[in-house]
Amino acid sequence: MWVIAAREFRSLFISPLAWSILGAIQIILGWFFAVLVEWFLQPEIQANLASDPNASGLTAIVVASLFDWTAIILLLVTPLLTMRLISEERRNNTLPLLLSAPISMGSIILGKFIGLMGFFIIMLAMIMLMPLSLLLGGTLDFGQLLAGLLGLFLFSATLIAIGLYISTLTSHPTVAAISTFGTFLLLWMLDWGGHVTEAQDNILSLSYWSITSHYQPLLQGLFSTADIVFYLLLIGLFLMLSTYRLDAERIQ
Amino acid sequence: MSSDTLISVKNLSRNYGNFCAVNNIDFEVKRGQILGFLGPNGAGKTTTMQMITGTLAPTTGQISLAGYDLLDHPIQAKTAIGYLPEQPPVYKEMQVDEYLLFCAKLHHIPNSAIAYSVNHTIEQCGLNSVSRRLISNLSKGYQQRVGIAQAIIHNPQVVILDEPTIGLDPIQIREIRALIRRLGEEHSVILSTHILPEVQAVCSHVQIINRGQLILNDTIDGLLNQMQSTHLQVGFHNPPDIKKIQKIQFVESVEIVKDNKIRIQHSIENSPVESLVEQSVTNSWGLYELIPEQRTLEQIFVDLTNANEDSLMNMEVA
Numbered sequence: 001m002w003v004i005a006a007r008e009f010r011s012l013f014i015s016p017l018a019w020s021i022l023g024a025i026q027i028i029l030g031w032f033f034a035v036l037v038e039w040f041l042q043p044e045i046q047a048n049l050a051s052d053p054n055a056s057g058l059t060a061i062v063v064a065s066l067f068d069w070t071a072i073i074l075l076l077v078t079p080l081l082t083m084r085l086i087s088e089e090r091r092n093n094t095l096p097l098l099l100s101a102p103i104s105m106g107s108i109i110l111g112k113f114i115g116l117m118g119f120f121i122i123m124l125a126m127i128m129l130m131p132l133s134l135l136l137g138g139t140l141d142f143g144q145l146l147a148g149l150l151g152l153f154l155f156s157a158t159l160i161a162i163g164l165y166i167s168t169l170t171s172h173p174t175v176a177a178i179s180t181f182g183t184f185l186l187l188w189m190l191d192w193g194g195h196v197t198e199a200q201d202n203i204l205s206l207s208y209w210s211i212t213s214h215y216q217p218l219l220q221g222l223f224s225t226a227d228i229v230f231y232l233l234l235i236g237l238f239l240m241l242s243t244y245r246l247d248a249e250r251i252q
Numbered sequence: 253m254s255s256d257t258l259i260s261v262k263n264l265s266r267n268y269g270n271f272c273a274v275n276n277i278d279f280e281v282k283r284g285q286i287l288g289f290l291g292p293n294g295a296g297k298t299t300t301m302q303m304i305t306g307t308l309a310p311t312t313g314q315i316s317l318a319g320y321d322l323l324d325h326p327i328q329a330k331t332a333i334g335y336l337p338e339q340p341p342v343y344k345e346m347q348v349d350e351y352l353l354f355c356a357k358l359h360h361i362p363n364s365a366i367a368y369s370v371n372h373t374i375e376q377c378g379l380n381s382v383s384r385r386l387i388s389n390l391s392k393g394y395q396q397r398v399g400i401a402q403a404i405i406h407n408p409q410v411v412i413l414d415e416p417t418i419g420l421d422p423i424q425i426r427e428i429r430a431l432i433r434r435l436g437e438e439h440s441v442i443l444s445t446h447i448l449p450e451v452q453a454v455c456s457h458v459q460i461i462n463r464g465q466l467i468l469n470d471t472i473d474g475l476l477n478q479m480q481s482t483h484l485q486v487g488f489h490n491p492p493d494i495k496k497i498q499k500i501q502f503v504e505s506v507e508i509v510k511d512n513k514i515r516i517q518h519s520i521e522n523s524p525v526e527s528l529v530e531q532s533v534t535n536s537w538g539l540y541e542l543i544p545e546q547r548t549l550e551q552i553f554v555d556l557t558n559a560n561e562d563s564l565m566n567m568e569v570a
Contacts, residue, residue: 003357007343014345097341097402100305101358102330250309252268 001107001114004098008115012081018119021077026126032069033130036062059141063131064219067148070127071215074156075184081119082163083177085112086246090171099250109242113164120156124149144221151218154231158211159184161238168245187211256283257319258332258410258440259304264313266299266464273299275464277313281457283409286436288455288472289444292557296464297444298338301414304442305335318409331360334408336416340399344388348379348398351387352405359406369405377401378427392419400428404435411435413443417450429454448549462557478552483545484516484525485509489538496535500527513541 012018039045040062049055089095098108128149134140162183167176191210207213211234214227259281266274274296281287291297302308304315306322306329315322318332343351352370361369374383377397382390387398396419403411416432417425432454435441445451451458451472458475460468468475491512498506502524505517518524525542532539 003354007354011343011345092341092344093337093339094341094343096302096305096307096335096337097355097358099307100330100333100335102327102360103358104327250307252308 001103001111004103004108004111005113005115005118008085008112009118012116012119017080021080022123022126025073025077025123028073029066029070029127029130033062033066036065037134057141058134058138059131059144060220062134063140063145063148066127066130067152067219068216070152071155071212072188074152074159075188076181078156078159078163079177079180079184081116082160082167082180083173085116085164085167086242087167087170087173087176091173095249105243105246109164109168109239109246113160113239116160116164117157120153120160124152124156127152141221144219147218147221147223150223150228151215154218154228154235155211155215158231158234158238161235161242162187165238165242165245168242184211257281258283258317259442260314260316261300261304262314264300264303264315265311266296266303266308267311273464274303274310274461277461277464277466279459279466279469281410281440281442283440284437285457286432286441286443286455287457287459288451289442289459289461290446290448290451290553291444291461295461297461298414300461301335301412301442301444302337305333305412306330307335307337331406332409334403334406334411336399336403336413338414340395341402342387342395342398345386347384347386348390349374349383351398352401355402355405359408361406369407373401373405376404376431378424393421393424396420397424397428400431404431409439411439411441413441415445416443417445417447425450448553452549460553460556467556475549475552482517482520484518484523484528485541485543485545486514486516486528486539487541488512488514488532489540490536492535492537496531497528500524500531502527 040058086095089098131140131145163176163180166180166183167173170176170179187210189210190206191213192207214230217224217227257280259279261277261279264274264277265272277300279287289297289300299308303310303313304317304322306326315329317329320329320332322329343354346354349370352373353366356366356369374380377400379394379397379401382394387395390398396416400413400416403413411432413432417428420428429450432441432443436454436456443454455472457471458468459466489512491514494506494508494514497503497514497516502518502522503516504519507515509515516524516528523544525544529539529542531537
C-alpha cells in the first residue's frame with residue numbers, strides 16, 4: 001500500500017502537471033488573499049467593525065472567505081489530478097503488474113488515495129502559509145482556523161475518493177476528468193436549488209447532499225459530528241466502490 | 253498434491269459472453285519444467301496465462317500455484333508468480349533502476365535484499381548500460397527486457413512469460429533464451445510464443461492449444477520422436493532402375509520425384525542409407541544428394557491444428 005502511495009506521489013512530481021497546478025493555485029489564491037486583506041484594512045470597514053459589538057474578527061472574515069474560495073478552486077483542479085489514477089494504468093497496460101503482484105485490491109486503491117492525498121497535504125500546507133502570515137501584524141482564532149483546515153482536508157479527500165472511483169470506470173483520462181468535473185459541479189449545485197423550498201438540515205432534501213454545504217459550518221468554526229461523518233462516509237463509500245470495480249474487472 | 257507441482261490447472265474454462273475462449277483445460281507443471289505454450293492467434297493462450305496470474309477470473313475451474321489455491325489464498329499464490337504480459341507493464345516516466353526498485357518493493361522483497369535483487373536482475377537482463385535512463389526513451393527491445401526483469405526480480409517459483417522474445421534482436425534472443433533455460437532449472441516456466449524453433453530450443457514440454465482446447469500435451473522428446481524421418485530424398489547422376497533400389501534392405505517403397513531424384517520410404521527403426529551408399533559406389537550410380545526428410549515442428553503444428561478443425565467440422569456436420 002505504501003509502495004503504491006509513494007510511487008503515485010513521486011510520479012506526480014515527475015510530471016509538470018503537479019508543479020503547474022501548485023503554482024497556479026498559489027498565484028490565484030495569493031492574489032485573492034491580498035485583495036481580501038486590503039479590503040479588510042480599508043478605514044470605513046475598520047470603522048464599521050469597531051462600532052459593531054458583534055462584529056466578526058480577522059479569521060472569520062479573511063480566512064473563511066479564503067478557504068471558501070479554495071474549495072471552489074479545488075472543485076476545478078481535483079479532476080485533473082484524479083483522472084489518471086487508474087485509467088492511465090489501464091491505458092499503459094501497467095494494471096496487470098499491480099493485479100498480479102501479491103497485494104490486495106483494497107491496498108491498490110488505498111495506496112492511490114493516500115499518494116494523491118499526500119500531494120493535497122502539501123497544497124493545503126502552502127495555502128495555510130497565507131493565513132499564518134497574518135500573525136505578523138495581528139492575532140488569529142486558531143480554533144476556527146483548524147476547523148476550517150479540517151474541513152478543507154475532508155472536503156478534498158472526498159473529492160479524491162469520488163474522482164478515484166470515476167477513474168476506475170474508464171481507460172481514457174479525459175473521459176474520467178470530464179465526468180468527474182460534471183459530478184463535482186452537480187454535487188456543488190445541489191445546494192442552490194435546495195435553499196428555495198426545503199430546510200437544509202433535512203436529510204431527505206437534495207441540498208443536504210451537496211458536498212459544499214457540510215463544509216460551510218466548519219469554516220465558521222462550527223464543529224459538528226454529523227458533517228464530519230458525512231464526509232467520512234462518502235470517502236469510505238467511494239473507496240469501497242472503487243475496490244469492487246477493480247475486482248469486477250477480472251470477471252467482466 | 254506433490255510439493256513439486258508448482259502449477260496445477262483443473263477444468264479451467266473462460267467465456268466472454270457467449271464466446272468460449274478457453275474450454276476445460278487441465279494441466280500441471282512441475283518444478284524444473286519449461287512449458288512452451290503454442291497456438292494460432294486467438295487460440296486462448298493469453299487468456300489462460302491471465303487466468304493463471306490472477307488478472308482475469310476464470311468462469312469455472314481451479315488454479316493452484318506453489319500449492320496455494322489462487323481463489324482461497326490469492327496473496328500467497330501471487331507471491332509465487334512473476335508475470336510478463338503481452339505488453340511490458342512499465343511506467344514510462346520512471347528510470348529503469350527506479351522502476352525495478354518499485355517492483356521489488358511491490359513483491360515484498362525484504363529491505364536488506366532489495367539492492368542485491370535490483371542489481372542482480374539488471375545484470376541478468378543486460379540492462380547495465382541503460383539503468384539510469386527513462387524507460388520511455390528505451391527501444392522496444394530494451395523495454396521488453398525491463399519487462400522480463402520485472403517478472404524475475406523476486407525470484408518467483410513460477411515464471412509466466414507471454415511472448416518474451418518479441419521485438420528483440422537475435423543476440424538478445426539468445427541471451428534471453430539462455431536466461432529462461434537457467435530459470436527453468438529451479439522454477440517452473442510457462443512461455444507462450446509463435447516462434448516454433450524457440451520451443452524446440454528452450455522448452456522441455458510442449459502444449460498446443462487451438463480454439464480454447466488443449467490438443468497436444470507432450471514432452472519435447474516425445475514431439476521429436478513424432479518428427480523422426482521416414483523418408484529419404486536421393487539424387488543420382490545415373491539413376492538406376494527403380495526395382496534395383498526396391499531390393500535394397502529396409503526400403504519399403506520408392507517413388508520418382510523428378511528425372512533423377514527419388515524419394516524412398518523406410519521404417520522408423522532401420523535406415524537403408526548404408527547399403528544404399530554401398531550399392532551406389534559399386535554400381536557407379538553417381539549419388540550426389542541424400543537428404544533425410546524431417547517433419548518440422550511447423551508441420552506437426554499445422555497438421556494438429558488443421559486436424560482439430562476438421563474434426564470440429566465433422567462434428568458440426570454430424
